[in-house]
Amino acid sequence: MKMDSLVIITGLSGSGKSLAGNCLEDLGFFCVDNLPISLIRPFCDMARRSTDPPRRSALVVDIREGAAIRKLPDTLQALRGMDIPLQVLFFECSDEVLKRRFSETRRPHPMAGHTATLEDAIVLERMEMAAIRDFADRIIDTDRFNAHQLKAYLSNAFGGAADSRSLNINVLSFGFKYGIPAEADLVLDVRFISNPYFVEGLRNMTGQDGPVQEFLLQQPETEAFASRLKDFLGFLVPLYTKEGKTYLTVAIGCTGGKHRSVYLAGELGRHLEGEGLAATINHRDLGRE
Template identity: 45%
Template sequence: MENRKIHVVVVTGLSGSGKSTAIKAFEDIGYFCIDNLPVPLLPQFLSLCEKDMPTINRVALGIDIRGRSFLRDYEPIFESMERSGYSLEIIFLEASDESLQRRFSQTRRLHPMASADTHLRDAIAGERRELTALRSRADRIVDTTNLSVHQLKALITRTYSLLNDKERLSVQVLSFGFKYGIPYEADLVMDVRFLPNPYFVEDLRSLDGRTRQVRDWVLRWPEAEGFVREYTGLLFKLLPQYINEGKRFLTIAIGCTGGKHRSVVIAEQVADKLRTKGYYVVLFHRDILLE
């Protein structure tokens, strides 16, 4: 039987930070999801998937402080999984104390570490302390303080739907506008606001960077051509290093003021250059319709 390498995402973090939303997002993009599976059962579960469920290649597990043995058991089990060749990734969700207090108050849910004589604020602080070591081990930390349920789901969907079974690294090239905020999922952020702005050219203002007119205008400037050449040259040196470190995906965010002209043109140029080197690239223009 062919030995399959299952990609396992562990979704954990502070209670009230959005784990249920994240698990639902993973389920929607085709992950086999289990919420609150006891960690000691994880190796047996993965073994069962390999032997009897050949269609399962991606698994997302929601694990939190409710399974108190988790904090005692996870480290040796995770290390054993990695030695066995599983692709393991830990996502740690968190939010500010004020945001968590507000969420628990609005839903009237009881915090898992709260009791009759424990204030909610103290329960949140206690959980944060207990999860310190796990947080430091996480591959990705997502602060959901300013994210709505829909924004968190979109972040998970955009990022993890890129992963594929055949490629060692999936790259998302993302254009955005700084006026709308830096993308939360960005690994590398580049600012191209130093380039001349087509917004101030009347015939180009209503168009976007996907059009030939805007693309030709942006790329006519020597600094644009030079930037694309030098930045992609840097990426060609960095990406093999990320692969060697076992990174499965990378989000490269390129921003201008509104995310409609310069960043779109440059993002498309960078994506094309990466594809010529054989990288699996998905291009996404976040703010192109907001201007």
Template identity: 40%
Template structure:
């Protein structure tokens, strides 16, 4: 994203989210991509940081600021800081990192550190309190990344995917994720498509060991009644949504495409939707979350 309304200001990304969800890893990845990273900045200083960056725009074109919930006035302070930046024509992106409670507990126990909000209580109580405090911030974030099950290298790859070669370009970016319903919905999805209205190739013996990227499975799925009609209709819906998202300043959209196991129908349909988005001029990346799982 370029800041068109205030050409003297740097591109600003705010990294926040649950403690233990990977904020430090995300910040390091951005730093390696030549972003100027400021850790643990009070939200009230965001405007000051933008001003300082604007004075040396050529030397510091991109700033990433990591903020967390240790300030009890965090939510109101962050909203006020973003509103102040917006009033100046500076449009920061908010990246929210989260993970399942069980995963956060495991990570804190592994490093033998207390949660910053648990006080004299239990670890899970601190996590619950933080999740509630961050509920509104998560709802308004530009990009939500679920790090459950991701190692540091996989999280770094996601950050590079979002902010690497395309990190300073304007426009809307789609991430299309195939998944299996039996493994749960992707919690970071903005839109969810259910492909279980199509016959399941799992029940065709010669197709069962293959997946939706293999031509026989792809051809089978696309030849079923309703598949092409759905792709044509939903591609038009996505086009209309994309126009609206861009008008509203949204930069990232995660489209989750599901079937029972995340191996056949969802993979084939995700690839087809991604291709149609690319044909419409969208920036798209595709990932198959559950491909390879038994």
């Protein structure tokens, strides 16, 4: 019997992979943590031969495999040729966040035996995992996620019963001053729209508040841009779907990720949902100031 979905959870130590596995298990996935790479293909073969296989499975695979992790790209390439609806999630975050998390948990880094310092272990792991990162369908930067937010993010992405082969669109607002999201497929700069931050009474509001939205809609370019963006996605989505793409992250950025990008991300996400597409809306930097 055919599997409906196979999710490979991989990435950097301390970036939230185990939490992600637990979350998917809560969503009904059959999850295996630290499955040896040599057993991934036998696992898939067994599931396909079974009369009652786990319909949705998630496997956590990472640097704990040691040198064998270098075989993962070849394994992923083989899985893509087996008619298995595969999704590869790569979790990462900044060095500063990783160092803080390891300091808080007091757990040794898996590469600690190969380096003199935690900083060196993190650098070494990034080098070892670089080739795997290139295979990812979605790169998830957990710098701005706490445990609750990460669970909510994954629940939005995997909680539904949508066909895993359909295109899942993540509309993401962000602030350029905090960096461009690593997972972005399309990056749109809306800083050409006048900034509500400099309008008295609007600075402490967000793009989700009515007065800010009214201010933005008073500018003709706001609605003109939104209309063209909707048409642009209407053109792209069928083409991406035809090519088998399963994830599309549309990142809309303004200066601080608080006003303009928040409004337009919400507007685009609601439009896509109204078109019957699997769309989620996330505001990466809202509340950061």
